[in-house]
Amino acid sequence: MAGLTRTAPPAATAARGQVTRRPRRRWSPTPWLFLLAPLTLLIVFTYAPIANMVAYSFTDWDGVSPGLHFTGAGNYAEIFTRADLFRVFFVSGYYLAASAVQITAALYFATVLSFDVRFRAFFKGVLFFPYLINGVAIGFVFLYFFQDGGTLDSVLRLLGHHGDHAWLGTSTSANVSLAGVSVWRYTGLNFVLFLGAIQSVPGELYEAAELDGANRWQQFRHIIAPSIRPVIGLTVILAVSGSLSVFEIPYIMTGGATGTETFVIQTVKLAFQFNKTGLASAAAVVLLLIVLAVTWVQRRLVPDDPDRKAEPV
Missing domain, CATH: 1.10.3720.10 (MetI-like)
Known part of the structure; x- marks a missing residue:
């Protein structure tokens, strides 16, 4: 009896082989071809303008002249330090x-x-x-x-x-x-x-x-x-x-x-009336960050799932 070894039945071995051997899924470009047009439109008309707006917010561009100068965070400091800009x-x-x-x-x-x-x-x-x-x-x-x-x-x-x-x-x-x-x-x-x-x-x-x-x-x-x-x-x-x-x-x-005067009215006036596109871009970035922050805080304090406890902010 000591020399006998237990072997699995053929059916079990076959079943085990079917479980471990999974067919390899071939990569297909078809889904990406369907996504190519909407992704291109999204990048060109949404993400690229946002990237340009963020870049302009660090300059003193007036929206007309081809030249612009890097000013760092000067536009953002001006928004939060000038009372007439912060009043909105x-x-x-x-x-x-x-x-x-x-x-x-x-x-x-x-x-x-x-x-x-x-x-x-x-x-x-x-x-x-x-x-x-x-x-x-x-x-x-x-x-x-x-x-x-x-x-x-x-x-x-x-x-x-x-x-x-x-x-x-x-x-x-x-x-x-x-x-x-x-x-x-x-x-x-x-x-x-x-x-x-x-x-x-x-x-x-x-x-x-x-x-x-x-x-x-x-x-x-x-x-x-x-x-x-x-x-x-x-x-x-x-x-x-x-x-x-x-x-x-x-x-x-x-x-x-x-x-x-609201935030958007002020931004439009800065860009098209006073030709301060860089400062207007910084104001638009601040508005975007405020909306994202409020959304993040709201999602943490009031989750969609009623059984899920609110996470600390």
């Missing part, structure tokens, strides 16, 4: 507060209209319609709406408040008015995003919650909010980036006057 960050605070109101209102209306209510289709159209209007048209409409003795003053007189008010005459009232216009315009976009996410929640969850006696608030807290958490995170990122890059409405209505 405080203007973004009005739009950031408006974004919070906008997201809250959109989430409320999306939750209400996700249930069976009367005239639901009509209210959906009313909420989404402002987003379909051109931004230039919105700027001119609200320019007459907020002017002295305009539509808003006429409505207030009907309610018993007499006297004209310069809604766009002071920094605070002008920024509040412009932020209110952004709420009116972009609430419909967030509303559609939230409504689509809520309608993707299985109906069986609502039925089980109703059988357990859960009211609407409990259904929102324990079913809707956890289910649409990734969409909420996306809208927060879009709101923060949008509040930092506001342009067309304040540019049309005030042109950046009375303390309403």
Whole structure:
């Protein structure tokens, strides 16, 4: 018995050989041929301009002359040390507060209209319609709406408040008015995003919650909010980036006057009005880095997976 050795059955040996011997996959250029066109467009029209913008941010180029001089981090130091350039960050605070109101209102209306209510289709159209209007048209409409003795003053007189008010005459009232216009315009976009996410929640969850006696608030807290958490995170990122890059409405209505100049308006003026392309490029890079930093922090503090704990920043 000592001289006997155990050998595996032929079937087991064959099976083991099939497991260990995997067919070699031949490299095929076909997927790369399909990706060649979009990757080329992405590099040429996105990454190459970004690289040029970063390079220009370290120079004093005026955007016209062929010569430019390397200035190091002088443009970035000028952005954070000059009070008139750094003031635009405080203007973004009005739009950031408006974004919070906008997201809250959109989430409320999306939750209400996700249930069976009367005239639901009509209210959906009313909420989404402002987003379909051109931004230039919105700027001119609200320019007459907020002017002295305009539509808003006429409505207030009907309610018993007499006297004209310069809604766009002071920094605070002008920024509040412009932020209110952004709420009116972009609430419909967030509303559609939230409504689509809520309608993707299985109906069986609502039925089980109703059988357990859960009211609407409990259904929102324990079913809707956890289910649409990734969409909420996306809208927060879009709101923060949008509040930092506001342009067309304040540019049309005030042109950046009375303390309403935003980051993008300032960048455009630096590049095309004062011919400081290098400084404008540095401002654009700062805006890009702020948006990336906010996105990174938001993804760490509020992860998409509700079962995953937030990572320390």
